[in-house]
Amino acid sequence: xxxxxxxxxxxxxxxxxxxxxxxxxxxxxxxxxxxxxxxxxxxxxxxxxxxxxxxxxxxxxxxxxxxxxx
Amino acid sequence: xxxxxxxxxxxxxxxxxxxxxxxxxxxxxxxxxxxxxxxxxxxxxxxxxxxxxxxxxxxxxxxxxxxxxxxxxxxxxxxxxxxxxxxxxxxxxxxxxxxxxxxxxxxxxxxxxxxxxxxxxxxxxxxxxxxxxxxxxxxxxxxxxxxxxxxxxxxxxxxxxxxxxxxxxxxxxxxxxxxxxxxxxxxxxxxxxxxxxxxxxxxxxxxxxxxxxxxxxxxxxxxxxxxxxxxxxxxxxxxxxxxxxxxxxxxxxxxxxxxxxxxxxxxxxxxxxxxxxxxxxxxxxxxxxxxxxxxxxxxxxxxxxxxxxxxxxxxxxxxxxxxxxxxxxxxxxxxxxxxxxxxxxxxxxxxxxxxxxxxxxxxxxxxxxxxxxxxxxxxxxxxxxxxxxxxxxxxxxxxxxxxxxxxxx
Numbered sequence: 001x002x003x004x005x006x007x008x009x010x011x012x013x014x015x016x017x018x019x020x021x022x023x024x025x026x027x028x029x030x031x032x033x034x035x036x037x038x039x040x041x042x043x044x045x046x047x048x049x050x051x052x053x054x055x056x057x058x059x060x061x062x063x064x065x066x067x068x069x070x
Numbered sequence: 071x072x073x074x075x076x077x078x079x080x081x082x083x084x085x086x087x088x089x090x091x092x093x094x095x096x097x098x099x100x101x102x103x104x105x106x107x108x109x110x111x112x113x114x115x116x117x118x119x120x121x122x123x124x125x126x127x128x129x130x131x132x133x134x135x136x137x138x139x140x141x142x143x144x145x146x147x148x149x150x151x152x153x154x155x156x157x158x159x160x161x162x163x164x165x166x167x168x169x170x171x172x173x174x175x176x177x178x179x180x181x182x183x184x185x186x187x188x189x190x191x192x193x194x195x196x197x198x199x200x201x202x203x204x205x206x207x208x209x210x211x212x213x214x215x216x217x218x219x220x221x222x223x224x225x226x227x228x229x230x231x232x233x234x235x236x237x238x239x240x241x242x243x244x245x246x247x248x249x250x251x252x253x254x255x256x257x258x259x260x261x262x263x264x265x266x267x268x269x270x271x272x273x274x275x276x277x278x279x280x281x282x283x284x285x286x287x288x289x290x291x292x293x294x295x296x297x298x299x300x301x302x303x304x305x306x307x308x309x310x311x312x313x314x315x316x317x318x319x320x321x322x323x324x325x326x327x328x329x330x331x332x333x334x335x336x337x338x339x340x341x342x343x344x345x346x347x348x349x350x351x352x353x354x355x356x357x358x359x360x361x362x363x364x365x366x367x368x369x370x371x372x373x374x375x376x377x378x379x380x381x382x383x384x385x386x387x388x389x390x391x392x393x394x395x396x397x398x399x400x401x402x403x404x405x406x407x408x409x410x411x412x413x414x415x416x417x418x419x420x421x422x423x424x425x426x427x428x429x430x431x432x433x434x435x436x437x438x439x440x441x442x443x444x445x446x447x448x449x450x451x452x453x454x455x456x457x458x459x460x461x462x463x464x465x466x467x468x469x470x471x472x473x474x475x476x477x478x479x
Contacts, residue, residue, distance in 0.1 A: 009233050010205035016344055023351035030359060037352040044345045051334050051341075054232035058224060060215070061239045065262035070215075070238065
């Protein structure tokens with residue numbers, strides 16, 4: 001499992017959905033389910049933070065393929 | 071005398087003259103717009119005129135809605151439709167189904183021809199359209215840097231989904247150079263970026279202004295793009311070749327930005343919902359585990375030695391009870407039998423006989439029983455035993471047995 005602080009919104013969001021599905025299946029060992037639940041909570045927090053802190057970044061693609069801030 | 075018609079009959083006859091004339095039913099007329107009225111119903115009423123004549127025109131709402139070009143008073147236009155008579159007012163008029171600005175007729179022709187050609191090649195095939203990713207990380211925008219359209223796009227994205235990174239690939243969006251620049255701008259994004267989606271946009275304008283988006287090379291570049299393309303060109307009613315070629319057509323640039331992104335307000339509530347679901351799932355999981363443990367404990371109890379001992383005890387108790395019951399029945403039987411025998415026995419016992427008034431007489435001296443009157447000599451001490459005791463007596467006299475016999479019989 002990758003570091004939560006590095007995850008994009010999309011990845012974190014999708015992993016959160018997967019975790020819920022796995023927990024619902026009820027087939028996991030107890031310690032694993034506890035770990036999963038904690039990770040799920042962290043993922044939700046990460047998504048929330050990403051939404052809260054996000055600021056649209058706008059760049060311009062130059063003819064030579066490099067990017068410049070606008 | 072010649073035949074006389076009613077007004078209605080004559081008017082109907084004139085109308086029928088127009089209605090059965092093929093040329094009048096499929097006609098293009100060129101002129102200048104005046105008296106343009108848009109009724110609340112959506113129908114258009116106007117007059118088409120030139121220096122020498124006027125023609126009343128009607129365009130029903132169904133046709134007016136399909137018009138991308140909205141004619142204004144003073145515009146030189148070409149109108150297609152059918153001539154007929156409005157009998158109630160006794161006027162003939164043109165029932166228009168298409169209006170185009172005069173002078174761009176060849177553009178329309180080009181448009182239709184190119185559209186038909188690319189359609190035949192399968193460029194607009196719905197099967198070819200790619201899905202638009204749900205959460206785009208990087209959004210490419212092909213438009214003019216200083217156009218209002220780009221500002222609109224940024225505003226929408228800032229409000230809806232500020233998580234995205236926007237990369238503008240600037241281009242001219244009108245004029246002769248525009249098509250080639252648009253093609254290059256699309257290509258640049260495909261070659262140098264990892265955009266998840268491209269917005270190909272231009273604000274509203276005249277049909278000529280939007281013409282770059284009806285260019286064949288632009289359409290082919292849209293189809294060739296590795297990254298899915300959403301088009302947002304002009305206004306709601308403008309359809310360009312690029313729109314048909316795009317993976318998704320948005321009515322305006324702002325709408326393109328909306329179609330490209332999820333709404334963060336909705337995302338927040340979805341997120342809150344997911345968090346609640348996560349908690350509920352954990353609780354459910356734990357409840358399930360508890361239930362399983364409880365089930366196991368029950369099963370374990372069933373097979374434990376303690377349970378077996380308990381069972382065995384129970385069985386012993388059962389058996390004991392049954393044994394006791396059997397025993398009691400047996401004893402009762404024996405007791406009853408004993409009573410019966412005792413009763414039978416008591417009928418023949420000496421005591422019972424004595425109770426009936428008989429006596430046993432024995433010699434007091436020896437205790438020997440006197441069985442015959444021969445043995446009773448006067449003066450002899452005897453013991454007379456009755457059922458409730460005995461007393462001593464002495465024989466006084468002796469009578470003959472025969473006398474009794476005589477007396478009795």
